[in-house]
Amino acid sequence: MSEFERANLISWARQLAYNGRLLELVDPSIHSLDxxxxxxxxxxxxxxxxxxxxxxxxxxxxxxxxxxxxxxPHLPFEFSPSPPSNFLFKSRKKARTNSCQNGEEEKKAAYIIS
Known part of the structure; x- marks a missing residue:
């Protein structure tokens, strides 16, 4: 598995699921693992x-x-290799939108992919 694939948790999990090695997702420093x-x-x-x-x-x-x-249900099932395109990510950049509601300005924050 490439370093890029390991950097994407979902792709990594998918690959491990297909190979029957899901426990490799767990941090090896956890010793009292059920x-x-x-x-x-x-x-x-x-x-x-x-x-x-x-x-x-x-x-x-x-x-x-x-x-x-x-x-x-038992594996395998199809799961996305990456989050849906409309999924909002928390990022260092913050997009702000303003909307009026009942005459008052309400600030809303949406996180965008950087």
Whole structure:
């Protein structure tokens, strides 16, 4: 795997998922790791990255999986190699927009990709 692919967490996770090595996402300095819990959390995170929004789990389904009331689906599933284009990133640059509401000026901040 290239350094570029490792720099993108989602691409790295996808590659590890395809190779059955998801636990490599976990910081090796964590010594008291519950591997089953780590795999559950990683799998649930990957559920949120599926290409089709209709295939993503609802918050209720996620809570049920975390509480043990439901089983997560098995890998593999398709998840995006990068966040959607309309995803707002926190950046050093800040775009500000102004809007009027009830005669008062309201400042809104949106983060942009730098």
């Amino acid at each position: 591997k089953d819990q780590a795999l559950l959390c990683i799998t649930i995170a990957l559920l949120c990255l599926q290409r089709s929004p209709s295939k993503r789990s609802t918050m209720k389904e996620i809570v049920d999986m975390l509480s043990g009331e439901a089983e997560p």
